[in-house]
Amino acid sequence: MAIRYGCFFSYAHGRHELMVRFKTALADALRCYLEPYFDHEDELFVDHEQLGGGDDLDRKIARAMCESVCMIMIYTPKYEAHPYTRREYAAMQLLEAERSQWYDMPSHLIIPVIMTRHPTQLPPQITNSSLYVDFSHFTMATADLKSNIDFIPDIDKIVKRIVLHYQYQKMYTPASHDCNHFVLPDVPPEWRDMPEVSFPKK
Numbered sequence: 001m002a003i004r005y006g007c008f009f010s011y012a013h014g015r016h017e018l019m020v021r022f023k024t025a026l027a028d029a030l031r032c033y034l035e036p037y038f039d040h041e042d043e044l045f046v047d048h049e050q051l052g053g054g055d056d057l058d059r060k061i062a063r064a065m066c067e068s069v070c071m072i073m074i075y076t077p078k079y080e081a082h083p084y085t086r087r088e089y090a091a092m093q094l095l096e097a098e099r100s101q102w103y104d105m106p107s108h109l110i111i112p113v114i115m116t117r118h119p120t121q122l123p124p125q126i127t128n129s130s131l132y133v134d135f136s137h138f139t140m141a142t143a144d145l146k147s148n149i150d151f152i153p154d155i156d157k158i159v160k161r162i163v164l165h166y167q168y169q170k171m172y173t174p175a176s177h178d179c180n181h182f183v184l185p186d187v188p189p190e191w192r193d194m195p196e197v198s199f200p201k202k
Contacts, residue, residue: 002179003169004067005045006034006162007111010088011074012081013048022115022138023074029146029155030072030162037163044072058184065091066179069166070109072158075132076116080123083187089125090188103172107131109165111158123191131161 009027014020027044034043045064065071071092079085089110096109112132114122126132133154138145145151 002067003041003069003166003173005064006030006038006041006043006069006166007045008065008068008071008088008092009044009046009074010071010079010085010092012076012078012085014078018140019076019115021140022135025138025142025145026072026074026113026135028144029151030158032146033155033159034162037159037166061088062091062182062184063179065184066095066182069169070111070162073110073112075112075114075122075126077118080118080125080191086191087184087187090185091182094185095182099169099173102174103168106164106168107161111161113158125191131157133158 007030009023011023012019014023023046027046031043045068047061047064065088071088073079073085073089092110096105099105099109107130110129112126112129114126114132114134114136115138117134117136135151135154137150142148145155
């Protein structure tokens, strides 16, 4: 396995400016602070920027995930509602299980970043994580993340986690490891039970 990306961005696509702006601002900040730590790898893999043409989307996503050090999960309620993003989450869990056989994991490979909180509660996929950051106070009026003192401490935590795993994976990834063999898993179940809706009898 050759490391090609510092982090795979997993997110539900948005049509309007808030979601697009948040993803772009976070990506820009992470690229800025990750760059000094890497040799020649790209700091991030963001699908709409780096996927070329062709039909085999699953194959391309699976390979990019396998070639990434960690995964940033941009959490919104839409994220857990989409089967494909839940599938990406499950895929990175498989990669973490595999890599835990190479070295003692100092932390998880999935880093949840909360953009918008669920109206009831966060799912255990976030609350059980050893690190998640809450950026739900981001709005259209928020200044640039990479120079915003309200967000820089959490960005620093994310960067330190990624670069630690980067160093471990450079040292311990088997030379024979081949990302061509990695495939995305089936779509996992929904993350929370949906309540049954009962209508009053007339």
